Amino acid sequence: MFRVDLRSDTVTKPTATMRRVMFDAEVGDDVFGEDPSIRALEERTAEVLGKEAALFVPSGTMANQISLAVIANTGSEIYCSEKAHIFNYESGGISVIARAQLHTIPGDRGIFSAADVAKRLRPADDHFPVSRIIELENTMNGGGGAIWPLDMVAAHRELANQHGMWIHLDGARLWNAAVGSGVREETWASYADTVSVCFSKGLGAPVGSAIAGSRSFIEEAHRWRKRLGGGMRQAGIIASGALYAIDHHRDRLHDDHQRAKRLAEELNQYDVIDVDMEGVQTNIVWLTFKDDSALTMMNALKERGIGTIAFDGQRMRLVTHLDVDDEGIDQALLAFRELLSATS
Ligand SMILES: Cc1ncc(COP(=O)(O)O)c(C=O)c1O
Known part of the structure; x- marks a missing residue:
């Protein structure tokens, strides 16, 4: 899917x-x-x-x-x-x-x-x-x-x-x-x-x-x-x-945490997104969309094959895990970049 x-x-x-x-x-x-x-x-x-x-x-x-x-x-x-x-x-x-x-x-x-x-x-x-x-x-x-x-x-x-x-x-x-x-x-x-x-x-x-x-x-x-x-x-x-x-599979969780950090750091650079960087301590990243576009973004990402969960217009959650490698993170970041540059 x-x-x-x-x-x-x-x-x-x-x-x-x-x-x-x-x-x-x-x-x-x-x-x-x-x-x-x-x-x-x-x-x-x-x-x-x-x-x-x-x-x-x-x-x-x-x-x-x-x-x-x-x-x-x-x-x-x-x-x-x-x-x-x-x-x-x-x-x-x-x-x-x-x-x-x-x-x-x-x-x-x-x-x-x-x-x-x-x-x-x-x-x-x-x-x-x-x-x-x-x-x-x-x-x-x-x-x-x-x-x-x-x-x-x-x-x-x-x-x-x-x-x-x-x-x-x-x-x-x-x-x-x-x-x-x-x-x-x-x-x-x-x-x-x-x-x-x-x-x-x-x-x-x-x-x-x-x-x-x-x-x-x-x-x-x-x-x-x-x-x-x-x-x-x-x-x-x-x-x-x-x-x-x-x-x-316990030791490898370190990789998930590193990947979550990378997602958080790169996405935090977009004006429209705010990330509580100190809060990114393990494999979960919460994004706040300042322009209320989280749900629209979730649907647009879905069309590109990237799964995320937006809980309302502002809050989106991303979770890294065993089935997402560095290349997967690259693909997710690319999809965000294309969508965000299309709207700015
Ligand atoms: C902190 C926490 N406790 C309990 C559960 C419940 O686990 P399950 O979905 O296996 O019932 C979850 C599920 O995500 C969870 O995040």
């Missing part, structure tokens, strides 16, 4: 080697606990994240929803960014599944401080919800792929400890945060009680996410996965692609 698809890092197709690994995967009925490829992926994920155990689930949404359902008690409150995926893009699932409420917090690129949470904590009084969970997202998708400062995450941990609260980390792109910051996944995860990660985004696997945490948390999460219909059978065929991705 697109020559160069910059709409999302979810559009990647499995590589030839990944497909071969998947073809050869040993499988069994995972609902009976008999799929060796899934076991191997869960063990490797727990190891990379430094947690006792992990659970393979079909999607990042299910990973977040299950984690929060296990931790939240009905009527409790979860603090998160106003840009958080769980708030904006999970179909209101928290109110249906965890039956908790979200308390959203503004912040710079979706990043908020422990003090921002502290001043919103609820008194111990029947009138109020129970302050229970702090949810952090790293990298922050709605914040342009920003990486959290590690000391701010540590401050959230301290606050959570003081008030008997949990921290859930939505690490759909934790791999990008690790490569972009030089801080390992295990370190980021050490500040959280529970972590969700996705294999189907920057890592390029076709399907799958995981949740990691203590063994007792994972036992409860396992029940929730069944309850939601997420128990899969011979799913080792997809888990093996994810395992391959964890071991072979």
